[in-house]
């Protein structure tokens with residue numbers, strides 16, 4: 001566990017066997033309660049609120065192993081996580097700055113400095129890349145993107161369980177040819193966002209409620225399909 005924050009939901013339960021012999025971390029109800037606590041308590045932390053320490057090398061490997069447990073049609077591993085260590089942050093900052101001035105040559109010095117700063121905030125920064133080019137078997141890009149999202153979420157939840165704060169950042173620089181060049185990406189590999197991980201010194205409750213299931217669930221054949229009522233009351 002990351003000793004500096006109480007952001008995570010607590011230590012993982014003892015290993016055990018769940019329903020139908022499935023390998024759950026605890027009995028069914030314990031696992032359910034833990035999963036609910038873990039998932040509901042994850043929240044985006046902006047990189048400026050993430051401080052050292054970030055995950056160490058062993059923790060990072062454990063987190064990447066969680067990413068590898070994502071559903072992956074065709075076992076294509078359609079994601080890449082490119083770690084940007086401290087020594088390389090300057091090159092990423094330069095790409096962020098130039099991506100801005102490419103788009104807006106009139107960008108102010110403050111805007112350019114803010115773009116640069118995005119590369120320097122979190123103790124751990126990785127660029128998420130989706131591998132969407134043709135491969136065999138030819139699984140549609142949309143399905144691969146679902147796998148990438150699942151891999152990212154596994155990693156975020158794992159980092160949260162370790163007690164770290166996490167946040168995704170993206171922006172127009174993700175589409176810059178300069179970023180592609182920096183990362184040495186082949187055609188079909190697309191930068192999606194950055195994963196930022198670090199220690200949260202002061203926990204700030206998340207603003208806003210999650211959407212109620214009725215907003216995004218419908219039943220085929222039912223008279224009314226999608227409800228337009230508001231958010232849940234939890």
Ligand SMILES: Cc1cc2nc3c(=O)[nH]c(=O)nc-3n(C[C@H](O)[C@H](O)[C@H](O)COP(=O)(O)O)c2cc1C
Pocket residue numbers: 042043044045168169170171192193206
């Ligand atoms: C691919 C992706 C990119 C994101 N990029 C940004 C970003 O650039 N800036 C930002 O503030 N949040 C970004 N987010 C985070 C979302 O804004 C955040 O997940 C959402 O507001 C829900 O908040 P929560 O994570 O606390 O539940 C990104 C999320 C995803 C999935």
